[in-house]
Amino acid sequence: MLEKIKKQFWMIDALLKTDFTTKKQLVTNFLTAKKKYIPKEKRDANIDSLLKCALCPNMCRFDCPVSMAEKSESSSPAGKMKIAYFLETGKIQPSESAIDLMYKDVNCDACKQWCPFGFSIGELLIGVRNDLVKKGLVPERLVQFKEKLEENHTIYEGGIKSLCLDKNKKSKVLYIAGCTTLNGRREVADSTVTILERAGIDYTTLSEEWCCGAPLYVLGFRDSFQKFVNHNLNAIKETECETIIFSCPECLYTFKELYPQSRLKVEMQHTSQFFLKLIEEGKLGPMELDEEYVFHDPCILSRKLEIAEEPREVLKNISKLKLKETYFNKKDTKCCGSGGMLGVTDQKLSSEIAKDRVLELKECSNSIVSACPACEKAFKEADDKIKVLDISEVILKGIKNA
Ligand code: SF4
Ligand code: SF4
Known part of the structure; x- marks a missing residue:
């Protein structure tokens, strides 16, 4: 709550500095006028939030990997919300470029770190996409992707769906x-x-x-x-x-x-x-690895699930391992580019974001350790010379080496 008040303090400060008439008009407009901009029909998109977005210093755009890679205002969080509002209310034609913009997102929640309203643009866009599905306005390639997923039950066409361990048994x-x-x-x-x-x-x-x-x-x-x-x-x-x-x-x-x-x-x-x-219960035994890694926090893990310390604690238990930290780490991490299905909706943009993140990580070390197979895959594809391992692979190396 205190965090939310702090984020909104600039609004209170600005309001206090205006004269009484302006103050009254601003408050009245904010509380009542918005109603005329909100359509009555029920939708999945949160129109109130789409409207409110950008009633702020718009700082989140500098942390948004999509707007930084595209270098365009329309791809910024507020830009996407404006186009989403116009699309939802029929104020612009559903052109191919406007619809494509609704899928240019990695759902990383970096914007949420800045937002005085606590908006996650990635989450708001899901409501907009639900409405596009209902209106039959989804790009054909995404409809085909959905049909293949329904048929294969995995996002990889012809991909495997089992570890083939013949487990399939009851267990805790x-x-x-x-x-x-x-x-x-x-x-x-x-x-x-x-x-x-x-x-x-x-x-x-x-x-x-x-x-x-x-x-x-x-x-x-x-x-x-x-x-x-x-x-x-x-x-x-x-x-x-x-x-x-x-x-x-x-x-x-x-x-x-x-x-x-x-x-x-x-x-x-x-x-x-x-x-x-397992380490705390002494079930993994000693681990040793004289190697250096920089840790990449997957945005879903560190931001949405708030799991940032556990992987670090695990790695600290491997003796001799040197763990480097990049400036953008933990809750301030940067996306690998594959979040929000961007690898499917815009492969080129997704790989540009991955390359940007690899460059940041490489400033610390040429060996990356992470805790997400999708991030690791994206980094390997972005730079085939860089070493990328999962926390499980590093643990196993540590066990074998001890
Ligand atoms: S969720 Fe991530 S990609 Fe989407 S607008 Fe926010 S910062 Fe940008
Ligand atoms: S997401 Fe929040 S911080 Fe970013 S432009 Fe919208 S209202 Fe402002």
Whole structure:
């Protein structure tokens, strides 16, 4: 609350400095006039918030990876909200460029750090996209992406959906690797199961892992997302697990924040949290690794899930490991470019953002460690010379080396 008041203090200060007539007019307009700008029909988009966006010094645009990469005001958080408002209210034609703009976003919440209203533009855009779906205005390539995902149950066409461990048994601990781990960073899943086995954890996996559904939710395909939720909840129930561990922060966020918690009464943890617990219980034994890494905070993990200390604590337990910190770290981290499905909606922009972040990280070290298979994949694709490892891979190296 105090944080919110502090963020809004400049408004109070500006208001106090104006004369009485202006003050009265401003307050009256703010409280009443906006009603005439808000359409009566019900929508998913939060029109009130779209209107309020930019009633501020607009500083968030300097932290927005999309506007910094595009160098354009229309791609800034407030720019997108203005176009969204005009699209929602029919004040502009739904041109291809205006609609494409609604998908130029990594849903990283960097804007939320600045925003006096606490807006996450990424989240506000999801409401706008839901309305575009209802109006049949979604770009054809995204409709095709959704159809393929519904058919394959993974975002990777022809991709694998299982660790093939022949687990599919009942256990208190369930490990969900996620589509990107299974298909783009298999080493992460392999390291994780090796660590679990070394620690003597009795765990299970799903015989067929369906995508968590986040891509569908983020792109506004709510009905389709619901089908994935129902399938996954039933599959999880059959395992009788009490804890689920995830390699992918996006999967963890989706299960924890977007699935109905009344139907999912289990503890959910990121692998970094689970590994830290294993270390504290003395189940991983000594670890040693004389190497240097810079840690990249995945934005979903550090901002949306507020998990920033646990991966660092894990790495501090590996003796001789030198951990570097970049200026933009923890809650001030920068996105890898693959958030918000930008890799699907605008691959070129997504890879530009990844390259920008790699350059920042390289100022500290040529070896990156992170805790998200999607970030790691994006960095590897952005710079094939840089070393990128997941926290699970570094732990395993540390165990083998000790
Ligand atoms: S969520 Fe991230 S990408 Fe989207 S507007 Fe905010 S800062 Fe920019
Ligand atoms: S997201 Fe918040 S800080 Fe950024 S322009 Fe909109 S109102 Fe201002």
